[in-house]
Amino acid sequence: MDRIEIDWNAAWQKAREGFSQGSDSSFWDKRAPAFARHVKETDYEKRFLDLMQPAPSWSVLDFGCGAGTLAIPLARRVASVTAVDFSRVMLDLLRQSCREEGITNVTPLHGSWDDDWESLGIGSHDAVIASRSLVALDLREAITKLDRAARRSVHISSLVGDGPQDRRIYEAVGRTLVSGPDYIYLYNLLYQMGIRATINFITHREWKVYGNLDEALEGNCWMLKDVTREELGLLRRYLAATLQAHGSGWRMPEPRVVRWALISWEKDTE
């Protein structure tokens, strides 16, 4: 039987059609403060670092660093971190955390997957990570850039299924959630590129606590691209009827199980 050859980069691009949300920096600029607050509610970064096992002498590149979910804890464990993101608000929040926590070995850089990394001065690093940030349209090129920048290892975390999206929010406004391409495209493309990677899954129960209804609305409406005033009304009513008191805040009656695939490979140094 003939082998079926799938072009996984083309398949990724096709599957991403219609998933433009999050591909411009203004989306992340707007989301940054709430994202930075809620990201601290899980042990995702601890699980990522336990699997990565960074050594104290390493320099690490964190691409799509956000407000420093990994860059900040990494900075305490390694020699230096170069943290790149295309959202200036995320980078400002990262700088603020570094100042507040007395961290001096993080270099924030403004840049994108599509930029020329040489001109950005990204350089090479012992380890390279892209945590929940590999949304480039040209996946092959993004992998090549990450691989080229790494001297020892690369670690990418990617969506599994619905990822951080919550079906309940879609249903509340009468929409159906159609998830974008997940980690399996990435893993197959790596195979095609001759990169033998390992996969670990990071699973956590997400149970966000909101201070009030407005915060809950803001913390969920990012999922709804081009949300209308009517949908916002529906979502507000749904949340008001569904959220339950928890401590001094509010949360959903059930947590949501979120899975990430952590895909890693060692550079061939022989």
Ligand SMILES: C[S@@+](CC[C@H](N)C(=O)[O-])C[C@H]1O[C@@H](n2cnc3c(N)ncnc32)[C@H](O)[C@@H]1O
């Ligand atoms: C889900 S957040 C992840 C942040 C952090 N790495 C984490 O795991 O919490 C995705 C990040 O990727 C960044 N990002 C998305 N597209 C990007 C692009 N084309 N170039 C650079 N950064 C990008 C966003 O600005 C955002 O900070």
